[in-house]
Amino acid sequence: xxxxxxxxxxxxxxxxxxxxxxxxxxxxxxxxxxxxxxxxxxxxxxxxxxxxxxxxxxxxxxxxxxxxxxxxxxxxxxxxxxxxxxxxxxxxxxxxxxxxxxxxxxxxxxxxxxxxxxxxxxxxxxxxxxxxxxxxxxxxxxxxxx
Numbered sequence: 001x002x003x004x005x006x007x008x009x010x011x012x013x014x015x016x017x018x019x020x021x022x023x024x025x026x027x028x029x030x031x032x033x034x035x036x037x038x039x040x041x042x043x044x045x046x047x048x049x050x051x052x053x054x055x056x057x058x059x060x061x062x063x064x065x066x067x068x069x070x071x072x073x074x075x076x077x078x079x080x081x082x083x084x085x086x087x088x089x090x091x092x093x094x095x096x097x098x099x100x101x102x103x104x105x106x107x108x109x110x111x112x113x114x115x116x117x118x119x120x121x122x123x124x125x126x127x128x129x130x131x132x133x134x135x136x137x138x139x140x141x142x143x144x145x146x
Contacts (some may be wrong), residue, residue, distance in 0.1 A: 005046070005067050006059035014046045015072045021046070022058045025029040030054060033041045034064070043071040045110025071144050074118075077106040077127055078138040086146055087122045091116045098132045117145040 009016070018038040025031050038044070048068040056064040076091075082088055094107050097114055101107075110117075122141035131137055 002033065002066055003038055003069055003070055003077050004030060004056065004064040005045075006053065006054065006056070006061060007063040007065050008059075008061050009116055010046065010049045010065045012046055012049060015043060016046075017041065017043045028056075030056075030064075031060050033066075038069075041111065041113060043072040043074060043109075044069040059111055072111060073121060074109045074112050074142045075106055076109055076112065076140045077140055078128040078140060079135045079137060081138075083120055083123065083138070083140065088117060088119050090104040091142075094135070096133055096135075101126075101132050102130065103131065103137075107137075112142070119145050124128050 002136040005016070017034070018040060020040045021031070021035050025035060026033070046067045046069055050066040050068070053063050053065055055062055061142065079094060080089065091112055096104075096107060098104065118138050119142065123142045124139040124141070127139045
């Protein structure tokens with residue numbers, strides 16, 4: 001899908017989480033091509049940068065360029081034991097209230113929401129570091145089933 005992003009941010013491989021439109025976007029003539037295809041709280045990766053420039057008041061340099069994006073892969077720590085590379089599953093957030101945990105971002109990764117349909121792209125095996133809740137964790141890299 002195509003979107004617009006600040007010229008300084010437009011680099012292949014750059015990842016970002018779309019947190020929603022700014023107030024200024026509501027009246028912009030580029031709204032549909034810029035944010036129309038993005039979903040809030042989703043993580044994207046830029047796969048191609050194009051050459052056309054447009055003015056945009058919300059970006060620091062005042063310029064946006066079109067980029068092609070895909071949903072980004074997401075790393076996850078999970079307690080699931082029956083997951084293997086190529087398998088699909090529905091993400092359910094773990095039962096964990098540990099706010100001060102160094103692994104929290106991997107158990108509750110940005111861009112992944114409850115009931116997302118995921119495919120395991122890579123199963124990296126057991127996560128050897130200690131979980132504060134005592135869970136045995138596996139590290140996965142996920143894609144999305146659309």
